[in-house]
């Protein structure tokens with residue numbers, strides 16, 4: 134079949150084909166770029182497989198293009214050519230064979246067919262010829278097109294072989310299902326279940342890359358449900374696995390926290406593409422199993438689960454090789470604060486409580502409100518309606534108070550060095566005490582967020598502390 138899609142007629146691909154012709158080499162565009170061409174998805178990275186040396190063809194293409202950037206990776210036998218925003222990766226066709234006693238394959242030069250055989254899924258094994266006489270010819274030996282039509286993820290070879298060759302592919306299968314809204318073929322699914330333990334030989338970094346892609350998909354719950362159903366969950370994220378299940382006492386059960394969590398995650402994903410807000414959604418109730426208690430009067434309670442959950446995050450991020458930086462701090466903050474808006478909504482909304490929330494959340498308040506609203510997964514329609522009404526009231530109050538008092542990026546109007554200067558104090562606890570008192574007075578609405586009233590308040594406080602006569 135000849136493909137006649139404007140994208141395959143990119144001048145740079147013709148140039149690659151013509152150069153290969155001059156050198157007497159066969160070459161094909163292959164993998165994700167071809168898959169995405171049929172799925173109408175944007176894709177910048179082009180993989181070209183050459184029957185022969187990928188490096189030699191890349192060098193010739195780069196010198197023809199002029200002003201292109203060439204990187205050669207001799208150890209891997211690959212080379213990359215970058216021109217403007219297009220990146221082409223060249224690799225020689227390979228044949229890989231694995232021995233049962235070693236994880237590393239024996240790699241030999243091979244034919245296009247050998248190369249297609251070693252790929253992960255039928256939809257990723259599609260190749261389009263770039264040589265002039267066969268330009269645009271599609272080679273689809275495993276029915277990848279039909280699988281894409283049927284939204285099915287299937288391996289080209291026996292899935293036990295494909296997955297044991299590279300166990301990360303099990304997670305890639307789940308990730309594609311989540312990203313593309315595809316189904317796992319039953320043989321693919323069964324093979325993941327059988328081979329799941331092998332995921333443990335994969336580096337945490339590669340696992341985290343796939344998890345982040347699942348998290349960024351339109352409905353991340355699809356990925357997490359599959360991770361659970363295939364039995365991968367306890368192996369890659371035991372703390373999330375601990376959220377599963379329902380316990381019942383005296384006829385009272387609590388929600389299945391895992392199912393609730395992935396619903397909250399989908400709700401957040403509908404409103405925001407922020408990867409770290411999505412992680413906060415996944416982790417918002419992670420402290421619940423540790424704090425679960427039962428008593429006859431209150432039933433099931435999870436006292437302080439936000440706080441305990443926030444404390445668990447550094448260890449989770451470290452062990453999953455997620456970033457140990459301000460992104461993690463943001464997730465900790467979101468998990469810690471996630472109950473606050475709900476408490477405000479359920480209880481009386483005082484100005485001072487709203488000011489404190491604005492102060493603590495700062496610029497992340499809008500994200501916190503998205504998380505809080507996403508957390509309402511009750512089936513009780515009356516409860517949900519009441520929540521949404523109060524939620525809007527709270528938002529309105531936040532806008533009013535923010536306009537009036539500018540609390541979000543609040544810095545106390547009287548600074549520490551000024552306190553020391555006026556009161557002739559060295560750096561000491563009392564300076565901190567006065568600063569906190571000024572901050573509290575503003576947040577509680579005792580004084581406005583302005584310089585003169587804050588200074589007067591400081592002098593008054595200093596008097597009370599016996600620092601001024």
Ligand code: CTP
Nearest residue numbers: 164165166180251252253254257258299301302
């Ligand atoms: N591949 C594979 N096994 C892997 C990773 C990749 O067989 N574990 C093959 C697939 O043919 C894949 C190609 O290498 O299409 C390129 O891999 P990569 O760039 O990682 O993924 P894409 O399929 O392009 O998808 P994405 O860019 O969304 O990650």
